[in-house]
Amino acid sequence: MRYLAVLLLSSTLLACTTTQGTNTSMRASNGVTVESLPEADKLTYQMGVDYIGRGEYQVANEKLMSLVKKYPNFSELYVMLGLGQERQGKKSDALALYSKAISINPMDRMAIKHYAMLQCNAYDKAAPENLARIAENAPTELKAGMNSAAAACYLVHKNAIKGNEYADRGIAANPNYADTYYFKAIAANELRHFNDVFSALDRYHDAYGYEPDSVYLGLNAAKKARNQAEISKYERVIAMNQGQ
Template sequence: RIQPNDEDIWINLGVAYEGLGKYEDAIVAYQKAIGIRPNYEKAWFNLGVNYEWLDKYEEAIIAYQKAIEIKPGYENAWINLGVVYKGLGKYNDAITAYQKAIEINPNFEQAWANLGVTYDDLGKYEDAIVAYQRAIEIRPNYEKAWVNLGVVYKSLGKYDDAIAAYQKAIGIKPDFEQAWINLGVTYDDLNNYEEAIVAYQKAIEFNSANKELLLDIGWLYFIQGKSQSAKPYFEQSIELSHSQMNLGHVYLTEGDAQKAMEFYQQSLHNIEDKAEFFEGFQSDFPYLEKQGINREAFDEIVTQLKQQSVNDELPD
């Protein structure tokens, strides 16, 4: 039975509700604890956390600020306050909060990493690099900081440094899907398609449901003239309208114009923005031309598809 004047029991009850995902009930419990002991910084902190989970950011800010008012050296409250500020787009306030957390605990790697993310969002890439490097210096196996460092390097066009950072993250956590994807994107940007494919395939090993990635692998094969290697990837992601278009390309290069048209029509039907469809379709011609498709035949397909688009918009 709950003792009504025991703040610790109310705190424990709040934690139990949190574990069950009952955040509103947790809030009530923490408020009870605060009612008994108004300067209970842990209760204010927990209250802020639960407000965050309910997307009640202004209430979360008030709760974290109250926790900090009671205990100015409360580093976790400072970092959480920074997270809320950043989520609201208040980047300078977020930076100040993270810096306060770091001032309290210079080895607080999460605060350094969060500071790096905020600087990155502001385009302050050199500052972001310094922050991520500091986080990594404190915790060398901090795989997320390595990935984020790679993202900044890529933004600066430092592709070799980006690749090294992503590889470092993968060395720490071999099943880090996002690191493999980022590595693949970087290789793709360098036109190193085979390395990009290998990286994307590794990412697929850890998340076979990533249809966009299957589409990307297929496309990298296709633009190299490897239609047969591309085909199964488009088939596995056929629910995507661009995979439907690309599968049409494969059939066209195989000489099956009728089958190609079926997939083109399917893609056209599923892409709401018809201008986007035709822009993408036209931009693909150079890759088709390299695989033996002449301009006249291609333009005839475009004409037929445009006519279908007009017909589809006519009232029944």
């Protein structure tokens, strides 16, 4: 049960992306997005993604690599190439591809999450400190994402104090990197700093809208704080979603 619990927590914190698509705000990199591709190249890209989902990694790699020369600044392309390598157990190759995506687009949250998941082994006690060192040595444009990753890793390792600290560092580095507010909210909830939970979730929801995990986090914190206004807000969100 402990093994399953750690995997679920890691998944919630660090692996909120799949091969089925990405949020527009995380895809833009020098103007290259899936939507901006010509139809033929868009089809090739989607075929590559689909082959990853089916476990046909060699075909997937061929499809995606055929686009690299045409779109060298398409960060999502490198994320998908990395995902194919990761699923084959090729950690070093996957990390290099995720790093390439991040260097192209430091705001690519999908690349950062996949990179962080590989770096943050739930059973390696040194993993959070390793990510913290990466964050501290990162160039300015990467500090928000790397501090966010360190915050998430500390939370996976049940250290809410450090998680809160590195979330604050991420926010200070770039208050527009919205993922950090989710980790701030988780840490603040653990520390029973409920007003910080509500303000952090408001910033996160402004960027990405209401998501099931964040909504139930907000409702849980509101109930513990006995904050009726926040309870009512989140109950309305849940009711609206159930009615759809």
